[in-house]
Amino acid sequence: VKGPLDGIRVLDFGIVWAGPQATRLLGDQGADVIKVESARRMDLIRGPVAPLSGTAGCYPDQEAGERPWNRHGYFIERNRNKRSVCLDLTMPEGRELALRLAAKCDLVLDNFKAGTMDRLGLGARHIHAVNPGAVVVSMSAYGASGPWRSYSGYGATIDALSGAVAATGYPGDGQSQNLGINSSDPVAGQHAYGAVLAALVARKRDGKGRFIDLSQLESAVRLMGVGLLEEQAGLPTNHLGNGEQGYAYSAVLRCEGEEQWLAVSCRDEAEVAVLLDVVGVEGLDGMEAALTQRDRDFVAMALQERGVAAAPVYAAEEALEDEQLRDRDFYVELDHAEVGRRRYLGTPVRWQGRAREFEYRPAPLLGEHTDEVLREVLGLGDQELQELRERGVTADDPRAHV
Amino acid sequence: MSDYARDLRPLAGLRVMEISRGIAGASAGALLRSWGAEVVLVVPEEGHPLATQAPFSEAGVSLHDVYFNSKKERRTVAGAVDAALLADLGAGVDGAILEGDPPEVAALAAALKIPAVTITPFGLLGPRRHWKSSELVAQAYAGILFITGAPEREPLRIGVPLCEYAAGQAAAAALLSAVVAEAPQYRHAEVSVVEAALSIMEHSFATWEFQRRHWPRRGNHGTAAWGIYPCKDGYVGVISGLGESWQRFRRLIGGGMLDEKYAEISARGEHADDVHAFVLGWLAERTAEEAFRDAQDAGLPFSILADAGQVLGLDQLEARGYFEERALNGTVARIPGQAAQFFVEAGL
Secondary structure (H helix, E strand, C coil): CCCCCCCCCCCCCCCCHHHHHHHHHHHCCCEEEEEECCCCCHHHHHHHHCCHHHHHHHCHHHHHCCCCHHCCHHHHCCCCCEEECCCCCCCHHHHHHHHHHHHHEEEEECCCCCCCCHHHHCCCCHHHHHHHCCCCECCCCCCCCCCCCCCCCCCHHHHHHCCCCCCCCCCCCCCCCCCCCCCCCHHHHHHHHHHHHHHHHHHHCCCCCCCCCCEEEHHHHHHHHHHHHHHHHCCCCCCCCCCCCCEEEEEEEEEECCCCCCEECCCEEEEHHHHHHHHHCCCCCEEEHHHHCCCCHHHHHHHHHHHEEEEEECHHHHHHHCHHHHHCCEEEEEEEEEEEEEEEECCCEEEEEEECCCCCCCCCCCCCCCCHHHHHHCCCCCCCHHHHHCCCCCCHHHHHHC | CCCCCEECCCCCCCCCEEECHHHHHHHHHHHHHCCCCEEEEEECCCHHHHCCCEEEEECEEEEEEEEEHCCCEEEECCCCCHHHHHHHHHHCCCCEECCHHHHHHHHHHHCCCCEEEEEECCCCCCCCCCCCCCHHHHHCCCCHHHHHCCCCCCCCCCCCCHHHHHHHHHHHHHHHHHHHHHHHCCCCCEEEEHHHHHHCCCCHHHHHHHHCCCCCCCCCCCCCCCEEECCCEEEEEECCCCCCCCHHHHHHHHHHHCCCCHHCCCCHCCCCCHHHHHHHHHCCCCCHHHHHHHHHHHHCCEECCHHHHHHHHCHHHHCCCEEEEEEEECCEEECCCCCCEEEEECCC
């Protein structure tokens, strides 16, 4: 048994981040995720077929290599535990094969613009006609109805529209600040992960499939619930910077060394007193200057030992070496045929203390599992597979389409 | 979707007990409730911890409590929840959300024979399992804080509870996984807020791991044609997009952008100052609304930088019936509702 979702099969049309995040989470929990792409139209996050240089994407050691589409770090981070099938969906045979696969899956997911799957003959109606028990998820930017249903969005622009960027900024300057991560993408992916499971629970109860119309904007706005209430209550919605509501004092403070910062949150005056004591100053006025002479990690540790929430402000390379996360085996090391052995972020759910339920597989090469999946799921034979390849239905070299 | 009927409660019949103390646990329960589960919120006699957290309404009600805990069935208990009380609380429920410090929630989970998910700041085990946290501290530990804010200033907290909410999402999904699996080895799940936050990270980690390059804070537009730009009456989120989208972007901006020098998307890096200037020039003649509409009509995913008031006024959210209503200060306020609309084929 590979995890709680062992036995659940997913047909994944996800691209870039939001969709692939959802299906990565499902794959981490044991679902069999079949990622559908085509040589003509790969997942965009694989990068260009022929990048001008190795700096044009997240390639290992800035070397794009002969097959850059198999070497992009963002694609590889988001697509582990998946099998890749290449089908040319511009060809009727490609679409027919996709529908036949959908007939054998528990879940079909995309994050295209609303209506795209319908135009391909792969929308909820088409899938439910051949597989009434399927859970079909469309996670478009703004949802499948309403005046913006045909509009497109990326994580960064949905962050801006959701109110999260407007809520982020340094006090006093009136300037909102972009979020360091395009959080709307993974937040929507996580939302879809939960929604899919809700539909599977419902199917278990009543035997019915579901269509889920998930709006990435709406999942992002759920983070703004308190902010929306503040606005309606007539309360000020000024930028708090690193201040936190309900805390006596919270801040990000410079420590000794370049880009060494400490985050600290004191719930009450007693905790502020602990902070002053640890830093060795009389009042908050002298603290910032004193901290520039202190070691960040030492102060964080000293505060935590006395029950005050504090932490080093980690850069990614520091978080990768953190003792708590390493002790818990959070990061995953995977061997990939094109990029070698590297570390990846772990999964957020563990069972009985185990970081993983099975040996993870790295992200697939483009079309790596086409024949394997068509043989296993649809029962195609060697001759049929050969003919599909000759007609270009399952071609997996994108250079032919540049 | 004329041949489909809306299913407002896909989790109808599922009853979940929630012992929470912060946004992570409360948002997990709220998410399940939004999908139709009945959530029994266990409240200490002194009140739920979120009920004491600012901001407050005129009547002194915590807006956190209004948003995260309304429409849950409250069960007030005296004293700490021990095994006997837990057995009583757990009778008739299908799953439990247990948020708190590691030893306490581990003991509660161990006493339960139903699906349960524990939520702790740093995990049930490990040398820092006893560490205290806050949203600020979690963003710091997960590498989010370091890359948010202006390069010349201190790292900046994202102004929404991203880490705690991500943990709540993961916990809700984990609990539902246990219900689906119905297997003893998948009965008890564990979510740490910091690990949930890390699992939504990416660029800075992949860039380090693949290229040994440090990802700095980039402010509002570290790369050209990607970020927050000023326009005539406010700010706009600009994305040139990938692939063929780059050519649409060039045609939209027009003028100098049509020069062959900018034909490849790599021009964003190689001629960043030029691209930046072209975008600023185009936006200087447009309001945020005009820029948004013009770009979307050209197939480009621009957006408005909306504040809370503007979010409440978005036509799209109104048209989809997104908001739920709650009583606030003697009137009716709107809060985010279901982000995932479920439909069932009408004939089934």
